[in-house]
Amino acid sequence: MRHGLAGALIVCAxxxxxxxLRAHHAVQAAFDQDDHATLTGVLTKVLWINPxxxxxxxxxxxxxxxxxxxxxxxxxxxxxxxxxxxxxxxKAGETYTAIVARARDKSPNGYVLTFILPDGRKLDLWHQxxxxxxxxxxxx
Amino acid sequence: xxxxxxxPIMAAVAAAVGMSLILASKDAVxxxxxxxxxxxxxxxxxxxxxxxxxxSGRWGGGGGGAGGAGGVRAIEPNGQVHQFEHYSEYSAxxxxxxxxxxxxxxxxxxxxxxxxxxxxxxxxxxxQRAFGNPPxxxxxxxxxxxxxxxxxxxxDTTFSCFPPGVPRLGPxxxxxxxxxxxxxxxxxxxxxxxxxxxxxxxDPVNSxxxxxxxxxxxxxxxxxxxxxxxxxxxxxxxxxPGWFHTNNMRVLERLRREGNTLHYQATVHDPDVLSEPWExxxxxxxxxxxxxxxxxxxxxxxxxxxxxxxxxxx
Numbered sequence: 001m002r003h004g005l006a007g008a009l010i011v012c013a014x015x016x017x018x019x020x021l022r023a024h025h026a027v028q029a030a031f032d033q034d035d036h037a038t039l040t041g042v043l044t045k046v047l048w049i050n051p052x053x054x055x056x057x058x059x060x061x062x063x064x065x066x067x068x069x070x071x072x073x074x075x076x077x078x079x080x081x082x083x084x085x086x087x088x089x090x091k092a093g094e095t096y097t098a099i100v101a102r103a104r105d106k107s108p109n110g111y112v113l114t115f116i117l118p119d120g121r122k123l124d125l126w127h128q129x130x131x132x133x134x135x136x137x138x139x140x
Numbered sequence: 141x142x143x144x145x146x147x148p149i150m151a152a153v154a155a156a157v158g159m160s161l162i163l164a165s166k167d168a169v170x171x172x173x174x175x176x177x178x179x180x181x182x183x184x185x186x187x188x189x190x191x192x193x194x195x196s197g198r199w200g201g202g203g204g205g206a207g208g209a210g211g212v213r214a215i216e217p218n219g220q221v222h223q224f225e226h227y228s229e230y231s232a233x234x235x236x237x238x239x240x241x242x243x244x245x246x247x248x249x250x251x252x253x254x255x256x257x258x259x260x261x262x263x264x265x266x267x268q269r270a271f272g273n274p275p276x277x278x279x280x281x282x283x284x285x286x287x288x289x290x291x292x293x294x295x296d297t298t299f300s301c302f303p304p305g306v307p308r309l310g311p312x313x314x315x316x317x318x319x320x321x322x323x324x325x326x327x328x329x330x331x332x333x334x335x336x337x338x339x340x341x342x343d344p345v346n347s348x349x350x351x352x353x354x355x356x357x358x359x360x361x362x363x364x365x366x367x368x369x370x371x372x373x374x375x376x377x378x379x380x381p382g383w384f385h386t387n388n389m390r391v392l393e394r395l396r397r398e399g400n401t402l403h404y405q406a407t408v409h410d411p412d413v414l415s416e417p418w419e420x421x422x423x424x425x426x427x428x429x430x431x432x433x434x435x436x437x438x439x440x441x442x443x444x445x446x447x448x449x450x451x452x453x454x
Contacts, residue, residue: 026293026453028258030444050301050440076438082212082247083227104449123245127257 025051031072031101031111033126039069039110040097046086048076055090055112057098069108071098073125094118101126183399185363188317193363195315195322195395199402200425214243261454268380275383275408275418289382293448296382297375301440303329305352305376306369307391311404311423314434315395322358322365330437335367347371350387367393378408378418386412400427 027033041059052072060066079085090096095118100110113126186194212230214222222239224230227247233239269289277285288295298304309331312324324333335358346355350373358367369391377383389410396403402425408418 025261026299026444026448028261028452028454029293029448029450033258047441049438051442052444054443070443072444079247080435082210082225083229084212084247085227088227088231103447105447107447109443109447119241121241121243121245123247125247127248127260 027072027101027111030103030105030109032104033101033111033113035102035104036099036113037102037110038097038099039071040095041066041069043090043092043094043096044068045092046090048079048086050077051075053079055096055098057096059108067108069098069100069110071100071110071112073112089117089123091118185397185399188319190319192317192360193365193397194317195365195397195402196317197402198314198428198430199311200313200428210248213246214239215246216240216243262452263454265380265452265454272379272381273419273421274381275378276415277413278415281413285382285384287382288377288384291451292380292382293445293451293453296377296380298377299442299453300445301442302375303331303352305372306333306354306356307393307406307408307420308376308378311395311402311425315402327434327437329440335365337365342368342370350374352376354391363396365395367391367395369393378420384413385410388412401425402427 039057039059041057043055044058045054045056047054047056052074053076055071055073057069057071058066059069073079097116098110098112099114099116100112103109113124115123115125117123188194211223211225212227213224214230214233216222216239222230222233222243224233230239230245234241293299298308303309309326309328312333313327314325316323316325320336320338322335322337324335326332331353333353333356335356337358337360339359340357342355342357347370349355349371351371352373352375354369355371356367356369358365360366370389372385372387372389372391374385374387374389376385378385385408389408392407392409394403394405394407403422404425405422406420408414408420410418
């Protein structure tokens with residue numbers, strides 16, 4: 001029993017310590033997951049950096065004016081672990097659509113929920129789903 | 141060491157929370173997972189020619205690449221789910237026609253709990269505040285800790301991409317040992333530390349500096365490597381919930397190898413603000429005999445701080 005409890009506490013210690021370095025996120029402080037924007041534009045640059053990967057999308061409005069949106073996602077380690085790299089999936093110069101949670105200050109910044117790749121495939125990067133296979137906000 | 145009657149209850153609650161977390165935390169799984177060829181402490185502790193325990197090796201799950209991260213799924217319009225370990229496997233299946241181009245690719249972080257990014261973030265914050273083994277501050281500093289916690293987005297300098305510093309950095313993922321020093325290597329920001337073990341005292345200049353890593357010297361106490369670190373700044377924190385320290389902090393880190401397990405523990409002495417030394421939660425890391433390449437931890441650049449309109453974090 002003592003060993004079991006000690007083991008559980010060691011597990012907790014591992015988790016807490018691991019969590020401390022991981023939990024540097026305040027996504028909700030900057031982005032509103034209930035306020036979405038759908039952006040279509042030319043991908044000009046991808047920054048594979050911490051704490052969040054950044055995509056830069058040149059979006060043209062009806063008047064022809066171009067606004068560069070900065071789009072955030074998870075950390076690069078998470079993408080790397082599942083084999084999604086900058087050049088495999090995200091190619092500068094091609095047109096992408098990003099469905100994002102908009103910045104609370106209404107600046108041209110967003111946190112990506114879903115990308116639609118140049119060939120039309122959907123890449124979903126955000127939770128908030130009732131069940132697998134049933135798309136929730138931002139994914140349809 | 142008496143902890144009061146509530147300790148068993150807290151331990152039981154902590155254990156329950158911990159067990160639920162283990163299902164969700166990739167890093168924790170990687171740390172807790174026995175690495176290949178590293179059964180237990182029944183293995184004799186290897187020693188260097190001078191008789192010291194050999195701490196050399198790769199420890200825990202960090203530093204490598206793919207695996208254990210939940211992989212990539214492709215969900216067909218009819219609901220059929222294809223599971224892949226790696227995006228390249230999905231691409232091959234797509235090229236071979238085993239997956240349709242209409243299938244939605246899912247590459248979410250598997251360690252987000254409750255299937256909701258917002259809930260996961262809030263839950264992480266709650267967990268760290270409620271079960272985080274807080275240092276015991278002198279009463280006159282309680283309000284400051286609370287203020288720092290409540291305003292952590294601005295006050296916690298790791299949000300601005302400053303290094304976590306010692307001891308928040310935690311244990312190393314790799315150790316190189318020579319007769320005169322021990323090199324500790326970390327995945328976080330590709331950091332390394334060289335700890336002299338030749339009996340020298342603290343450097344008279346560096347120990348008066350104010351740095352994130354401090355000035356460290358090591359000594360062997362039996363089979364335990366004890367590292368004394370001084371010369372810190374007061375910019376880094378001990379932990380996420382506002383746990384600040386002063387530049388008079390002294391940290392004792394202890395590294396001990398038992399068979400194929402590395403034990404890491406740190407004690408923080410900061411009598412200017414702490415009522416008693418703070419014992420950081422101990423870590424136990426299995427020997428990792430894998431040979432996955434070490435990957436760069438990309439630099440940290442903050443874009444978000446100026447856009448944060450609420451104080452929420454997790």
